[in-house]
Amino acid sequence: MISATQTLQGETRDAIVVGGGLVGAAIAYGLQRQGLSTLMLDEGDIAHRASRGNFGLIWVQSKGLGAPHYQHWTHGSAQAWPGLAEDLSEATGIGVGLHQPGGLHFCFSDAEMAQRDALMGQLRREAGNAGYEYRMLSVAELRDMVPGLGPKVVGASWTPYDGHASPLHLLRALHAAFQRAGGHYRPNARVEAVTAAPHDFSVSLGTAIVRAPRLVLASGLGNADLAPLVGLAAPLRPERGQILVTERTREVLALPTHVVRQTDEGSLLLGDSKEDMGFDTLSQTPTIMRAIAQRAVQTFPWIAELNIVRAWAALRVMSPDGKPIYDESERCPGAFLANCHSGVTLAGAHAHLLAPMIAAGALAPEMSPFSARRFHVQKAA
Template sequence: MVLSAQDPSSASGRHDAIVIGGGLVGAAIACGLAEQGLDTLLLDEGDVAHRASRGNFGLIWVQSKGLGAPHYQRWSRRSAAEWPALAAALTARTGLDTALEQPGGLHLCLSEEEFAARAARMERMRAEAGNFGFEYRMLSRAEVAEKLPGIGPAVAGASWTPYDGHAGALTLLRALHAAFRDLGGTYRPNAAVAGLDAAPHDFRVTAGGATMRAPRLVLAAGLGNAVLAPMVGLAAPVRPERGQILVTERTQRILPMPTVNVRQTAEGSLLIGESKEDAGFDSTTQIPSVMRDMAKRAVLGMPWIAELNIVRAWSALRVMSADGLPIYDQSERFPGAFTANCHSGVTLAAAHARMLAPMIVAGALAPELLPFSADRFGDVRTAA
């Protein structure tokens, strides 16, 4: 490969770490690395890229995570528990308020069948949690009515856990970037990776017309990781899954806690979502039937929502693995290289900044993250 001009952001072109991908995952990790004192460079492709981080729902959601995979439940819970410290640190450093609220969350069941299936699922999760525990309650219709205003006749009940919450996802992304820069990190937008040379603890990345070098490399490029990971002897088998979101006009503060498909932002809008569609890399929103179904479910749960005007809709592509769990890996061929992918970048932001980043600084993933290796999908490295 022909190396281009030296990195203008560093006299030597060298950094302690390079993170590829400036979405929620990359920004959280980069922030954590900078906090640990590493001279960190964060590269991002720019507006042409698919960016889940700019189109998500903003839930810090734990109660549905990890059926059959209690390590994922533990990781999500630990992240939710770290969130207040992350939010406080971001506000202290940047003045930005991520509007974090963790009052618990509800999953409304719109029939007795849904309620029974949900109850069975939650009980299985409790059983799988073992000593770690899993606090939940199945609430009767009357108990849900005490927590939420104006529920519809279809509501049979709900599951509730104390772990759930929500935050302003765009403010979070902005705050992570601001904190990263304040910590001395270097952010280079419009810098799609054009070349990557790997040797153990020595990575040279060409992007945005310059070449940068570091002994640590973190691939956090969302869907872009599928192409990048094989360059460092890893695999990131992720695919896009489209999600659409409807936004209502602002209204008085009315929802005391989020449900899995309706939440009220700090500004007063209700977000209604979120669909799960296999649409390849198509992120358009011109699917009226999907929007109708999302709105219908929201209105069945809380009929008063029908009085609000929808003012906006968008869609974005989730970064999904085959089993829906995150992928964290470290390269055996090229020590110093790591991958990070997940479909819950808001929920896991605190884990990424405060738990994963220190592991990367130390040079190895902790045992609790080893089950998240892409090796669980078979011999994907060879296939890649």
């Protein structure tokens, strides 16, 4: 393992992963497991740190409407999650808090229920032979599953694939497992320049240079500037979300929902907001925080008895259509791009499905719909 004080001058590895968040760490861990000597470059606290503000859902329902490739990718990641959690626990002793009992999306009117049922039905049709299991649950059924529902809840959709985990424990476990497998981690490593040729990449970190035949850009919003250096495009924008955290309480919520989940420690996380605020994560919007709290109390009135102990804002990494971008460079083969806003949900896919493709030197044909080239086609149309 290379310490923060050792030089990287002249070092050569099998792969370099730029990005130490959930996406980069999962891919780096997967590459190291494939037998590639991998270096993970982590920019440090000057980065936007989207992974540390993640809500923690492993969420399949509602993902990929009109885009079966995205639905299959998300479903495949959810299926890979138990194996990933077990591997990380065995390698590091760190539990990532995985629970996959299914998840609930609540509806507050008969019209919402009908609309939700239609959406879920379309997802099932688009799944084809892969299958897509879901149920629309009445409020009577829900009362047997979750306690203290509010009077305005009329039902919910449920799929067995959904769950949740601790983003912070996951990030720590990925880093620890990566390094224990022989991976090389460089903290506070800001990429100053990239020199690219087919299967030959030199990354400058100021006074240090490292080379590899494979380069993976997984630095979130930072990819917008890095991608063009290797002949790729990363049209990305930040979308701010806010989360409220309650004091700890006894276990009262066995299933995660799209707006409330309970952690292993007992706190409730309340969230699911969307704001166009640029790169601002320091301020918070009181009206948004109030709306988050009101929706949570509307769903579970007993939440009103709990104290809010902290809150934060974080940035999602959003493409123009909200779907992930996975790409490989035609100009510089060996360079890959990975961007998504679902670092927890897709951790299983990144470690167990995407990393083997990168190790083999090419993305599978079924990954082509994720290429950023889709935006050029849309613009031309």
